[in-house]
Amino acid sequence: MVGPAGRLRTLCLLAVSVWGIATNAQAADLAVLCSQGLKTALDELVPQFERANGDHLIITYDTSAILKAQIETGKPFDVAVLTPPLITALIQQGKVTDGTATMLARTGVGLAVKKGTTRPDIGSAEALKRALTSAGSVAYSTSGASGAVFAAALQKLGIADEVKARGKAIPNGLTGDVVARGEADLAVQLMPELMSVSGVDVVGPFPAEVQSFVVLTGGISVTADKARAEAFLAFLKSSAAEAVIRAKGLEPG
Template sequence: MSMTVTGISSMATRQILSELASAYQQASGQAVSIESVGGVDAAKRIRAGEPFDLAVLASDALRQLEADGALVAGSIVEIAESPMAMAVRAGAIRPDPLDEAAVRAALANAASIGISTGPSGAHVVKLARDWGLENEIASRIVQAKPGIPVAKLLADGAVEVGFQQLSEMQGAPGIDIVGLLPEALQPKTIFAAAICKAAGHAEAARGFISYLASPATADTKRRHGMTPL
């Protein structure tokens, strides 16, 4: 097949999609090319009608794009849950256990807190609001630029503690992952795939999305810090 299925995704699924696109091409002969950028930028580009065949983003972002008419209605397929983790600079003191009190203390006491522009960042802000810490920590929040992982802020010494999806922190140099947030604090972020309205190869894209949701991809998802659905 000479045709290539094209897609756009947020950075959280970059490694998973790279690996699965390669495996899918080996198994089916269908080439798939995914561009991974900051989720906010991805949504803008899909809304602007760039000719991608599929999109992989947090499910709430896809539902908004569907409502805006930028996706094929009814094409959203959930593919994995992405748990959120907390990390510190390599070698820094870290709380043990990482329970709800420890997360709250980290937000209250850290000199600087790294968050993303994506759903994990919004969740940290929500937690701070729920705990009455929003005003107290507002000046200490450092938001990574779109496409830049929070782990880089930590490794560069720009922040003391950071929060993001585990999939974006695993294997990052210069940090220690403290652990997953306690179950009660997890945002339950679901990543999903959908067909773009501007797709030129919708049926071929649908085949790849079916593969992404299949049991055959479970081990890859787990290895990269996501939970198969």
């Protein structure tokens, strides 16, 4: 015969079991397709969100253009973080819910060199021009938003043909990795992407005269659990998240 203490212990174990089942039922996976520009910030923020919210984030990083193409060919997702024109296009295609676009951050393009090597002066447009034309080769992205910013800067400086003739075009991945391996002298990409490579020294952002900012915007899939997706975007707009975003080379939205 089970006494009062035994019955109480059984009831407590049952309560814990029921609570665990309920908690697991409430948690869910959230698929996020995210531009590489936000990766360094999310590396730190994802564990915080998962601890506070309970949902598990499954994140795929790539350039905005590549992720948009994957969505168009049917890749499932709950939240996409891309550049605003691409989010707008996906809304028009009926893949992202209208009214959910949320500006999260913006960042500019910068320059990096192999760790321990001399950092060129890029404090003005003329100084940047000298740095780019005197380098043996410059690694730059061709598929990311930084590639368009770099192309526009080269046009303004009047050195597009000269730099690209000796450039190293990178279709995807981090240009800083190319420089860290010694395959190019300078790396050009978004600031947080450069900061994520341990084998380079980030010289700094392009000067204001030739700088353009890349904006990163979140949008929710039409097939997503909207409340869960909204909770993630709201977390990225919180003051704690914004502090991390700023520390990783971006300006919070």
